[in-house]
Amino acid sequence: MSIVHLETITKRFGDVTAVKELDLLIKEGEFFTFLGPSGCGKTTTLRMIAGFYYPTEGIVKFNERNMTTVSPENRNTGMVFQNYALFPHMTVFENVAFGLKVRKLSKEIIKEKVEDVLKKVRLEQYIDRQVSQLSGGQQQRVALARAIVIEPDILLLDEPLSNLDARLRDEMRTEILRLQQEYKITTIYVTHDQVEALTMSDRIAVFSHGVCQQVGTPTEIYNEPINDFVAEFIGETNLLSIDYVSKTPDLHSYQLCELDCKVEVKNDGANIAAYDQTDKLSMSIRPEAVIVSEKSLEGLNVFKGIVKIVQFTGAAVHTYVELNETVLIESTNLNKGPATYLNVGNEVYVQFPAEQIRVIPEMKKI
Amino acid sequence: MLNAERRKTILLLIPVFLILGGYVLYPALRTALESIHKNGVFSLQNYSDFFGAKAKANFEALWNSVWISLASVFFSACIGLPLAYIFNRYDFPGRKFFAGIAIMPIVLPSLVGVMAFMFLYGEAGLIPNAIKDIFNLKNVPFSIGGISGILLVHAYTMYPYFYMTSSSALGNIDPSLEEAASNLGASKFKVFWKVTFPLLTPGLVAAALLVFMVSMASFSAPFLLAGGFRVLSLQIYFSKINGDLEMAATQSVILSMVSISFLLFMRWYQSRKDYRMASKGIGAHRSEVNNPLLKWVMVSIGILAMIVLLLPHATLLILSLVPDGAWTWQTYPQSFNFENFILLFEDPYIWEPVKNSLIMAFLACIGVFIFGIFTSYALVKRKFFGKNLLDILVMIPWALPATVVGMNMILAFNTPSPFSFGKVLVGTFWILPLAYFVRFLPLVVRSTNAVLEQLDDSIEEAAQNLGAKWFYTFRKVVLPIIMPGVLSGTLLAFVQAVGEFPTSVLLYTIGNRPISIEIMNQLRMFNIGQAAAYGMIQVGLIAIVMFISSKFLGVKAEKSLG
Structure with a gap:
């Protein structure tokens, strides 16, 4: 088990900066996720931790040891690749035993350890199979077992679930979490899937364009995004541009640019992100926080609109309300039966509760 | 920063570049150098002789080589493409069997194949004489020789390039593309011209370039059949025999320029167009031929084609069973037995060429195997400056006609050089294994x-x-x-080295004469049976290698030729 410390890491490929001045401290035993769209630098960062790339600038430390230019085979990390990278000419046993053989353990110990870990991933009956004869989920578990069995200091997972179908993905998610908790290995997980990130992680780092935008627990990231990119990338949200107008001790007042009316936001750190004078501002409100009603509503931030689309997804109902030609607001409610569904074309009232709005600046461009 | 990765790459590249530089680049440069010398003094005299009026024969030979090659491309395409289309798109009884037979020409080494054709369709050939006897004609109705002979042999041996590339291209076309075109209202004809054919063109162009290069380099067919007809690859040989090494070098340079420009054109073309199929999971779709008349017409054509394709093999087998002196003035051979094969194993003098060929091919293949793996690994898995150069260096021996490779070897190693450890290699045993190594290295690297x-x-x-x-x-x-890919490439290199004729004829000595040279000698002495028996050994070896490749290494015979 190790602490991973990245100190102002920069990685350039030719003229392209893949990762820029990244500072991260990943704690011992933590399940840490790199989240971001493709090409955001998350995999590059993971590969620098594994040693497949060396940073152009900056230092990689495991505990207090400088690992910046240590070659991958001397790092004792266990990596699970996106395509699993199982050795096609070996059986399940040989694949899992590979790392132990390299470590020159005795045959009996290898056998014992492999059998033990295969039991943990519930593959003991497939021990002598060729890997090509396994299903996708089983191959995934072999890859996991192969990475875990060497008792790595850090477990690295590079989009491990992206090749699996939805149901299997759910199953493997719990499996990975269970194993991680059992072995208590510091784990770094790369994904572009925000649901995976939110459900599995202790902490998340959100990447965009090579820059780490925000680091925080899933609830922090979801509830208190620091800019419009994070707010939009994680979960659904309604994003409207605003300009600052005035403030009282309790409320800040902003002008909604597209609606030509004001919106009041609770004056609290949880509602107003840090920004400076020059920043362009937006307000974000999650669909589940938007109140939509056919009856007139009391209180702040009430607008009138027309129901455009009602989307039924089973557990929830999405209602899209048009406030004017450019503004369409999404509202999500749990399914409470047909009587509660709104009708398309009806005029309705929409409320943004002042304590549910988050004011955020635009992401800094590099 | 020189990190560990970089160090490994450099360590890997040093031997690779040394060997390629020493045995590919240096000999080629020596030839180029030789060509701009006249009697040891720098001069462009050789080139002005080549193109000038003084030696019209040279320019004529170049022109002949070019048009023979173009004609070979045309005839090979005319046979290969329709055959591939029929076998891939129609299902009729025996389709698989016929499709397997269609690639049989590749198991016939060139020299042996030409020999079989001579005895089949030549002046004294079995077919023309059989027709003459059956129809009671005065003279043979037809016979091949000269241009017609060369073209027939070329079409027969080179159409498989077209057949195989179009087969694999047709197999890769996603049927849903054609279905989509039909669905949008295109007629069958239109679907072929607007969808299928454009998708085939990259493969067809590649095959055309390949056939052109192979036939520019072709040596055995003109050697045995040309008569007075001149082609450039043969002129090189004659110049060398006449002792005019400088002219031989000039001719080599010109022939290489044609071949290398084609190689570069091919690389450029393949990088330009890439119709890789976007969809996965391609299923074959063949229309079944239901019309019974059409079905049987197709099957009979198939059987007929099969007989024509296998006649050379059969001829070779029959000839190999004719004992020495048993077929002299008669139209047809009279007696058959295994004498030639028995002699092969009992008479050490007759066995010697086989032993020589096997040993030299084996030595070359050990080198090609080890060196091929490392070169290919560096090319595919390592990043370094000058990768394109390495790629071209490796492919040069593949693009160069065998005669030119032979000339390069002569000119580089008839004087001591650091790459031959200060020894003269020409006239020794080692020159031939080295030539085979250079010649078949690209094959292993590619596979x-x-x-x-x-x-x-x-x-x-x-x-x-x-x-x-x-x-x-x-x-x-x-x-x-x-390993399977490497082994199949090496095995193929092995059988080709065993049958190699053009470089052997330029470089052999009495002590290491290989099979192909002995075949030539036996033919000169009209000992046809023994020559055919040598040929059968080669055919047998090729058949064994193809069987091993497809059975144990999972490599399709078609692919191994690529």
């Missing part, structure tokens, strides 16, 4: 490249991540995975 490109980088990374050092990873992970 190894193909498997290495399939090997995802993450496999190596996974091994490294689990703690394995580079060499351990290479031994335990990379090698076992690529």
Whole structure:
């Protein structure tokens, strides 16, 4: 088990900066996720931790040891690749035993350890199979077992679930979490899937364009995004541009640019992100926080609109309300039966509760 | 910063560049140098002689080579493409069997094939004489020789290039593309011209260039059939025999320029167009031929084609059973037995060429095997400056006509050089294994490249991540995975080296004369049976290698030729 410390890491490929001045401290035993769209630098960062790339600038430390230019085979990390990278000419046993053989353990110990870990991933009956004869989920578990069995200091997972179908993905998610908790290995997980990130992680780092935008627990990231990119990338949200107008001790007042009316936001750190004078501002409100009603509503931030689309997804109902030609607001409610569904074309009232709005600046461009 | 990765790459590249520089680049440069010398003094006299009026024969030979090659491309395409289309798109009884027969010309080594054609369709050939006897004609109705002979042999031996590339291209076309075109209202004819054919063109162009290059380089067919007809590859040989090494070098340079420009054109063309299919999971769709008349017409054509295709093989077999002196003035051979084969194993003098060929091919293949793996690994898996140069260096011996490779060897190693450890190699045993090594290196590199490109980088990374050092990873992970591809390439190189004629005829000595040279000698002495028996050994070896490749190495015979 190790602490991973990245100190102002920069990685350039030719003229392209893949990762820029990244500072991260990943704690011992933590399940840490790199989240971001493709090409955001998350995999590059993971590969620098594994040693497949060396940073152009900056230092990689495991505990207090400088690992910046240590070659991958001397790092004792266990990596699970996106395509699993199982050795096609070996059986399940040989694949899992590979790392132990390299470590020159005795045959009996290898056998014992492999059998033990295969039991943990519930593959003991497939021990002598060729890997090509396994299903996708089983191959995934072999890859996991192969990475875990060497008792790595850090477990690295590079989009491990992206090749699996939805149901299997759910199953493997719990499996990975269970194993991680059992072995208590510091784990770094790369994904572009925000649901995976939110459900599995202790902490998340959100990447965009090579820059780490925000680091925080899933609830922090979801509830208190620091800019419009994070707010939009994680979960659904309604994003409207605003300009600052005035403030009282309790409320800040902003002008909604597209609606030509004001919106009041609770004056609290949880509602107003840090920004400076020059920043362009937006307000974000999650669909589940938007109140939509056919009856007139009391209180702040009430607008009138027309129901455009009602989307039924089973557990929830999405209602899209048009406030004017450019503004369409999404509202999500749990399914409470047909009587509660709104009708398309009806005029309705929409409320943004002042304590549910988050004011955020635009992401800094590099 | 010179990190560990970079160090490994450089360590890998030093021997690769040394060997390629010493045995590919240096000989080629020596030839170029020789061509601009007249009697040891710098001069462009050779080139002005080549193109000038003084030696009209040279220019004529160049022109003949070019148009013979163009005609060969045309005839090969006319046979290969329709055959591929019929076998891939229609289902009729025996289709699979006929499709297997269609690639049989590739198991006939060129010299042996030409020999079989001579005895089949030549002046005294079995077919023309049989027709003459059956119909009671005064003279033979037809016979091949000269241009017609060369073209027939070329069409027969080279159409498989077209057949195989179009077959694999047709197999790769997603049927849903054609279905989509039909669905949008295109007629069958239109679907073929607007969808199928454009998708086939990259493969067809590649095959056309390949056939052009192979036929520019063709040596055995003109050697045995040309008569007074001149082609450039043969002129080189004559110049060398006449002792005019400088003119031979000039002719080599000109022939190489044609071949290398075609190689570069081919590389450019293949990089320009890439119709890789976007969809996965392609299923074959063949229309079944239901009309019974059409069905039987197709089957009979198939049977007829099969007989024509296998006649050379059959002829070779029959000839090999004719004992020495049993077929002299008669139209047809009279007696058959296994004497030639028995002699082969009992008479050490007759066995010697076989032994020589096997030993030299084996030596060349050990080199090609080891060196091919490392070169290919460097090419596919390592990043470095000058990769394109390495790629071209490796492919040069493939593009160069065998005669030119032979000339390069002569000119480079008839004087001591550091690459031959200060010894003269020409006239020794070692010159031939070295020539075979250079000639068949590209074959192994190409087949190894193909498997290495399939090997995802993450496999190596996974091994490294689990703690394995580079060499351990290479031994335990990379090698076992690529071995089938490497072995099939090496085996193919082996059988081709055993049958190699053009470089052998330029470089052999009495002590190391290989099979092909002995075949030539036996033909000169009209000992046809023994020559055919030697040929049968080669055919047998090729058949064994193809069987091993497809059975144990999982490599399709068609692919191994690529």
